[in-house]
Amino acid sequence: MFSLQTIFGKGDKFYGLLEASAEAAHESATALVHMFSALPKAPSLDEFVLARKREKALTAQISQELVNTFVTALDREDIEALSAALNKITKAISKFAERYSLAADRLGDIDFATRAALLEKAAEVIKQMVGQLRKGMNLEAMTTLNDRMQAIESEADRLLLELYRDLYGGRHEPIRILLLKDLFELLEKAIDRCRDAGNVAYQIVLKNS
Helix, strand or coil, X not given: CCXXXXXXXXXXXXXXXXXXXXXHHHHHHHXXXXXXXXXXXXCCCHHXXXXXXXXXXXXHHHHHHHHHCCCCXXXXXXXHHHHHHHHHHHHHHHXXXXXXXXHHHHCCCCXXXXXXXXXXXXXHHHHHHHHHHHCCCCHHHHHHHHHHHHHHHHHHHHHHHHHHHHHCCCCCCHHHHHHHHHHHHHHHHHHHHHHHHHHHHHHHHHHHC
C-alpha cells in the first residue's frame, strides 16, 4: 500500500538542494580564505562570482520546486526561510570581496585572514547543520552544532571589539578608518548571516523533534 508521500513524492529533493546551497556558501567562504592566502597577488573575484551564481540558481530552483511539489519533506515556510538565509551568506561574502578588491593595495598590512578563517568555520558548521536535517530531527546533534555556531559568533564579536579599540587609538588616517570599519563590519555581517541560517535550521529541528 502506497502512502501519500510515495504517490506525490516525498520532497526529498529539497534536502539535496538545501545541502547544495549550504555548500555554495561554504565555497564562497573558502574562496575568501584563498584570496587572503594568495596576497600580495591582486584579488580575483572569479570564485565569488561562480559561488554567487550557483547560489542564485539554487534559490530559484527551490522556489520553483516548491510550486511544483505537492508534498515536501519539510514545511514549505521552513524550506523558504532556510533557502533565503543561505542565499544571504554568499551575498554578504561577495559584497565584502568586491569592496576589498577596490582597496586591497591600501590595506595589505591588515589581518583579514583571521576573520576569514572564522567565517569559513561558521560556513562549515552551517553545512553540517543543513546536512543533519536529512538524517532526522536529532535535537542533541543540532544543539551541539548550534552551540558551536554561537561560540564562533562570540569570537567574531570579540575580534570586532578589538578592531574598534584599534581604530579609536588614533593611529589611523580618517579614510583608512572608514575603509577598515566598513570591511570588518561586512565580514561580521557574513558571520551573522551564518548564525541566522543556523537559527533557522535549529528551529526546524525544535519544531519537529
